[in-house]
Amino acid sequence: xxxxxxxLGSSSATPIYNRNPTSQALNINxxxxxxxxxxxxxxxxxxxxxxxxxxxxxxxxxxxxxHYLGLVGLLSSLHLNGRIKPLKLxxxxxxxxxxxxxxxxxxxxxxxxxxxxxTDATKAEVIxxxxxxxxxxIPLDHRIPCTGFIFRQxxxxxxxxxxxxxxxxxxxxxxxxxxxxxDYTAPDGKVYANEELTTAPDEPKTYAYCSDTxxxxxxxxxxxxxxxxxxxxxxxHNMHDRALxxxxxxxxxxxxxxxxxxxxxLLIGHFSARYKSLNELxxxxxxxxxxxxxxxxxxxxxxxx
Amino acid sequence: xxxxxxxLGSSSATPIYNRNPTSQALNINxxxxxxxxxxxxxxxxxxxxxxxxxxxxxxxxxxxxxHYLGLVGLLSSLHLNGRIKPLKLxxxxxxxxxxxxxxxxxxxxxxxxxxxxxTDATKAEVIxxxxxxxxxxIPLDHRIPCTGFIFRQxxxxxxxxxxxxxxxxxxxxxxxxxxxxxDYTAPDGKVYANEELTTAPDEPKTYAYCSDTxxxxxxxxxxxxxxxxxxxxxxxHNMHDRALxxxxxxxxxxxxxxxxxxxxxLLIGHFSARYKSLNELxxxxxxxxxxxxxxxxxxxxxxxx
Numbered sequence: 001x002x003x004x005x006x007x008l009g010s011s012s013a014t015p016i017y018n019r020n021p022t023s024q025a026l027n028i029n030x031x032x033x034x035x036x037x038x039x040x041x042x043x044x045x046x047x048x049x050x051x052x053x054x055x056x057x058x059x060x061x062x063x064x065x066x067h068y069l070g071l072v073g074l075l076s077s078l079h080l081n082g083r084i085k086p087l088k089l090x091x092x093x094x095x096x097x098x099x100x101x102x103x104x105x106x107x108x109x110x111x112x113x114x115x116x117x118x119t120d121a122t123k124a125e126v127i128x129x130x131x132x133x134x135x136x137x138i139p140l141d142h143r144i145p146c147t148g149f150i151f152r153q154x155x156x157x158x159x160x161x162x163x164x165x166x167x168x169x170x171x172x173x174x175x176x177x178x179x180x181x182x183d184y185t186a187p188d189g190k191v192y193a194n195e196e197l198t199t200a201p202d203e204p205k206t207y208a209y210c211s212d213t214x215x216x217x218x219x220x221x222x223x224x225x226x227x228x229x230x231x232x233x234x235x236x237h238n239m240h241d242r243a244l245x246x247x248x249x250x251x252x253x254x255x256x257x258x259x260x261x262x263x264x265x266l267l268i269g270h271f272s273a274r275y276k277s278l279n280e281l282x283x284x285x286x287x288x289x290x291x292x293x294x295x296x297x298x299x300x301x302x303x304x305x
Numbered sequence: 306x307x308x309x310x311x312x313l314g315s316s317s318a319t320p321i322y323n324r325n326p327t328s329q330a331l332n333i334n335x336x337x338x339x340x341x342x343x344x345x346x347x348x349x350x351x352x353x354x355x356x357x358x359x360x361x362x363x364x365x366x367x368x369x370x371x372h373y374l375g376l377v378g379l380l381s382s383l384h385l386n387g388r389i390k391p392l393k394l395x396x397x398x399x400x401x402x403x404x405x406x407x408x409x410x411x412x413x414x415x416x417x418x419x420x421x422x423x424t425d426a427t428k429a430e431v432i433x434x435x436x437x438x439x440x441x442x443i444p445l446d447h448r449i450p451c452t453g454f455i456f457r458q459x460x461x462x463x464x465x466x467x468x469x470x471x472x473x474x475x476x477x478x479x480x481x482x483x484x485x486x487x488d489y490t491a492p493d494g495k496v497y498a499n500e501e502l503t504t505a506p507d508e509p510k511t512y513a514y515c516s517d518t519x520x521x522x523x524x525x526x527x528x529x530x531x532x533x534x535x536x537x538x539x540x541x542h543n544m545h546d547r548a549l550x551x552x553x554x555x556x557x558x559x560x561x562x563x564x565x566x567x568x569x570x571l572l573i574g575h576f577s578a579r580y581k582s583l584n585e586l587x588x589x590x591x592x593x594x595x596x597x598x599x600x601x602x603x604x605x606x607x608x609x610x
Contacts, residue, residue, distance in 0.1 A: 014382040017351040021378075039378045040345045046322040063410040065381050073326075073344045073374045077319040094410045101406055105368040105399045107449050144412050 001029050001132070003153065003205055004302045005228070008044040010269035010295040012212075012234050012248075013066050015039070020297060021066035022211060022270060024230070025050040026151060027300075029132050034058045035149060035209055041070035042077055048298045052078055057128065059135070060091030061211060062121075062146035068095065072102045079110045086113040090127050090135075092145055093118035121145035124222055138222055140213035142247045148210040150223060156201035164197050205304040208263075211270050214247040220261050228303045229263035230295065232270035233281055239272075251281040255288035264304075269295030306334050306437070308458065308510055309607045310533070313349040315574040315600040317517075317539050317553075318371050320344070325602060326371035327516060327575060329535070330355040331456060332605075334437050339363045340454060340514050346375035347382055353603045357383055362433065364440070365396030366516060367426075367451035373400065377407045384415045391418040395432050395440075397450055398423035426450035429527055443527055445518035447552045453515040455528060461506035469502050510609040513568075516575050519552040525566050533608045534568035535600065537575035538586055544577075556586040560593035569609075574600030 004027050009020030021038025025045070032055040034041075045052055052074065060068045068091070078087070089095070096116050103110065117127055119137050122145075128135040131154070138148035157179035165175075170184060178184060184192045205227040210219070212232050223229060234248035243250050249257075251268060258266035266289050271278055278294050285292040293301070309332050314325030326343025330350070337360040339346075350357055357379065365373045373396070383392070394400070401421050408415065422432055424442050427450075433440040436459065443453035462484035470480075475489055483489060489497045510532040515524070517537050528534060539553035548555050554562075556573060563571035571594050576583055583599050590597040598606070 014385050015347055015351070015378075017348070020348070039375060040348055042320055043322070043325070043345055046320070063407075065378050065407065065411055069374070069378045070344060073320075073370050076370050080319050092410070094406075098406055098410065101399075101403055102368075102370065105397070105403065105449070106370055144410070 001153070002027050003029075003207070003304060004300050005207060005230070005267075006048055006050060006300040007269065007295045007297050008041055008048065008050065009036075009038045010271055010297060011038075011066070012232075012270045012272050013064075014273045015066075016273045016276070018297075019271070019273075020044055021069070023070065024209070024295075025055075026207065028151070030054065031056055031132075033133075033135075033151070036061055036067040036211070037069075037071040037074060038066045039069040042074050044297065052081070053083070055087070056085070057088045058090070059149050060089070060095055061140075061148060061209075062142060062144055063092050063094060063098075064144065064212070067212075071095075072099055075099065075110060075114070076106075076108060079108065079112065083112045086115050088128070089114050089116045090119055090149075091116075092121070119147045121147050136222070138208065138210060138219050140210060140219060141216040142212045142214070146212055148208065148213070148219070148223075150209070150226070151207040153204035153206065155204050158194070158198035158201055160198055161196075168192065168197075170197075202304075207303050210257075212248060214244060215249050215253045215257065217260075220257065223263075224261045226261065226263045228265050228267060228301060229258055229261065230267045230269060231257055233268035233285060234270050234272050236275075236280055236284055251284040252288060255285035255292060258285075258289040258292070263289075264291065265301075266292040267295050267301060268292060306458070307332050308334075308512070308609060309605050310512060310535070310572075311353055311355060311605045312574065312600045312602050313346055313353065313355065314341075314343045315576055315602060316343075316371070317537075317575045317577050318369075319578045320371075321578045321581070323602075324576070324578075325349055326374070328375065329514070329600075330360075331512065333456070335359065336361055336437075338438075338440075338456070341366055341372040341516070342374075342376040342379060343371045344374040347379050349602065357386070358388070360392070361390070362393045363395070364454050365394070365400055366445075366453060366514075367447060367449055368397050368399060368403075369449065369517070372517075376400075377404055380404065380415060380419070381411075381413060384413065384417065388417045391420050393420045393422070393433070395422050395424055395442075395454075397426070424452045426452050441527070443513065443515060443524050445515060445524060446521040447517045447519070451517055453513065453518070453524070453528075455514070455531070456512040458509035458511065460509050463499070463503035463506055465503055466501075473497065473502075475502070507609075512608050515562075517553060519549060520554055520558045520562065522565075525562065528568075529566045531566065531568045533570050533572060533606060534563055534566065535572045535574060536562055538573035538590060539575050539577050541580075541585055541589055556589040557593060560590035560597060563590075563594040563597070568594075569596065570606075571597040572600050572606060573597060
């Protein structure tokens with residue numbers, strides 16, 4: 001099953017030339033789950049070939065403009081391009097008020113349904129549970145209500161060992177029970193243990209998205225063991241005071257969080273416009289957590305390989 | 306005096322790769338007057354070196370997203386980058402409601418004053434009159450209230466003929482009256498006619514911005530004789546029905562409007578995303594008005610040369 005994330009934007013607050021505000025397209029089994037939607041996200045999708053028609057879920061972390069100002073334009077374009085299938089939208093409660101006000105004055109009636117679910121930044125909640133994924137909010141610590149999102153693959157079924165199945169001529173109706181871990185009793189009464197007939201499935205993988213937030217251990221337990229942890233790293237640690245003041249994280253802290261939460265890999269982003277080059281941010285995070293990469297626009301990161 | 310316009314975006318409704326929604330930066334005497342502010346305008350300003358700090362006036366024609374969705378991001382960036390000088394903003398009355406709602410939920414208090422003047426799409430009005438320019442709204446005919454803007458240079462003062470001034474040793478305090486057309490009486494009582502001492506100033510130039518609108522002669526008289534007429538040309542004329550339905554203009558009609566209103570030059574823009582190449586639109590407008598050019602992003606058009 002495909003499970004990867006393409007970075008559409010990784011700038012914080014003010015954009016800089018060729019660095020757009022935050023947005024990511026998570027591909028789960030060829031469906032896109034859009035996470036945040038800063039200004040210009042539509043253009044970035046065109047640039048990096050992320051097909052808007054494949055987006056059925058959009059997640060907005062909070063209502064600072066660099067995380068959602070591209071949303072109304074995207075919703076309008078989907079409408080103008082003839083979308084009729086419903087879209088699920090997750091974000092802070094006032095988001096729909098903002099969207100509706102803008103649609104009202106443009107006299108636009110969106111022809112597809114927007115199924116909105118308000119997030120609650122005070123607690124972790126499961127907000128989506130479908131055949132591929134479970135999504136929980138992560139209560140973060142920012143200046144305004146803000147949640148991250150953790151995407152947990154569903155626990156997969158065990159895999160049949162085809163040769164053994166053929167050998168024993170096990171009929172198809174038994175497969176479902178075997179995949180769920182059941183043993184097999186042959187017509188002659190002999191019992192075959194599940195472990196003889198199946199192998200363990202791949203471990204479910206998780207993608208944890210944490211932007212924007214200051215360093216706060218409250219959410220560490222929830223993101224523990226992420227296959228890929230995206231964490232904001234707005235500043236270098238020599239600007240720790242500024243990070244505290246603005247409720248952001250430094251690259252050093254992002255690395256520490258990856259260590260503490262036992263992430264397999266770390267992706268840092270939400271870079272302040274002051275950093276024309278990102279090398280120092282990368283080196284600082286790698287100094288504590290070597291498996292760190294930069295959330296460079298257009299780059300796709302496979303979650304778990 | 307510098308008087309030119311740089312195209313920041315020329316796409317209609319939905320953006321296409323490398324064609325942004327509408328925005329133009331009019332440079333008058335090294336001050337920028339921003340006209341419309343579609344999503345991504347900030348990035349286009351960075352790309353084409355239009356300095357945000359030099360913008361003191363922003364004009365929004367109407368509340369379709371492709372003309373203003375970049376505004377809140379731009380206003381926020383000006384704030385984050387430390388602007389304190391006031392900004393004059395002109396647009397439909399609900400624009401401030403939309404801005405204020407978004408600022409409220411991002412808990413942002415803009416530290417500079419936004420001096421907002423609501424436009425009235427039912428009549429032409431002078432909305433700005435400073436030492437360089439007079440700006441009038443143009444009531445257009447679109448699906449929702451929409452105004453264009455016409456920028457008229459102030460009538461300039463006459464120019465002194467330096468050699469004659471020196472020869473007659475005319476003292477400096479007389480210059481102002483001479484520039485305004487007065488004659489000069491020398492100490493010996495002899496009167497010198499103004500025409501002997503000054504030359505006529507350049508004719509004031511005008512830039513008329515008409516987007517979005519369907520063909521409607523009601524505004525033709527107002528834009529008569531524009532030095533440069535920008536007119537939307539969303540479709541080719543073979544899509545005239547669609548243009549009528551959506552209250553837009555065809556390239557052929559834009560050319561006709563330039564002929565009827567005796568424009569010196571025509572600039573067409575607001576191209577539908579269906580046209581990957583713009584040549585046919587250009588050729589169609591040029592078939593009736595040869596002095597037509599395309600509003601290509603990044604291109605600067607001098608008004609009057």
